[in-house]
Amino acid sequence: MAVRKFTGLQRDVLHLYRQWIRLAFQKPSANRQNFLNYIHLEFHKNRDLRRKDFTTIEYLIRNGQKKLKTFQNPNLKNIH
Amino acid sequence: MFRSLLRANVARSAMISQGPVRFYSPSNLSKTAISSRVIDVIKSFNKTDASSSNPTEITMESSFKKDLGLDSLDTVELIVAMEEEFSIEIPDKVADELTSVAQTVDYIKDHTDAS
Numbered sequence: 001m002a003v004r005k006f007t008g009l010q011r012d013v014l015h016l017y018r019q020w021i022r023l024a025f026q027k028p029s030a031n032r033q034n035f036l037n038y039i040h041l042e043f044h045k046n047r048d049l050r051r052k053d054f055t056t057i058e059y060l061i062r063n064g065q066k067k068l069k070t071f072q073n074p075n076l077k078n079i080h
Numbered sequence: 081m082f083r084s085l086l087r088a089n090v091a092r093s094a095m096i097s098q099g100p101v102r103f104y105s106p107s108n109l110s111k112t113a114i115s116s117r118v119i120d121v122i123k124s125f126n127k128t129d130a131s132s133s134n135p136t137e138i139t140m141e142s143s144f145k146k147d148l149g150l151d152s153l154d155t156v157e158l159i160v161a162m163e164e165e166f167s168i169e170i171p172d173k174v175a176d177e178l179t180s181v182a183q184t185v186d187y188i189k190d191h192t193d194a195s
Binding site: 006010011014015017018021022025043 | 152153156157159160163164172175176
């Protein structure tokens with residue numbers, strides 16, 4: 001089976017996505033779906049970005065990491 | 081900085097060679113027990129082709145992408161669901177390379193202290 005290797009930037013996006021999904025599992029299970037919906041929405045917004053649009057993708061990754069830090073606050077238990 | 085680099089290298093070679101370098105004792109769950117739980121996790125993950133109206137059979141050989149119709153983001157999500165199910169953490173480097181049910185089961189069996 002041919003394994004398609006991801007580019008570095010694609011891998012960065014996947015790692016960011018993984019961190020967000022892990023975050024959702026740290027929140028109270030009743031609110032987990034809210035977090036998952038939010039994550040899906042945010043990532044799907046930029047789904048159709050061109051692969052070569054490096055600056056935009058890099059910007060979005062940085063932005064996502066910053067937001068992740070905010071969301072990691074344990075006092076943040078739910079989003080709407 | 082260099083220490084973490086070294087550790088990643090060792091972890092990687094351990095995974096490839098299946099040699100004696102282990103960081104966990106191999107899980108004492110049987111392979112069949114792990115496979116059935118892995119398949120249950122996939123079944124409850126409602127984005128796979130297996131959960132559509134015309135379900136695809138999940139076998140050990142099923143590939144996440146080709147047989148279950150998951151994209152790369154869905155695969156990431158599925159692997160995190162596995163981590164939760166077995167209370168383990170799969171490092172990014174390994175998780176990037178898991179593409180089929182069999183690979184996932186083997187990794188959980190040989191390299192984690194899954195419970």
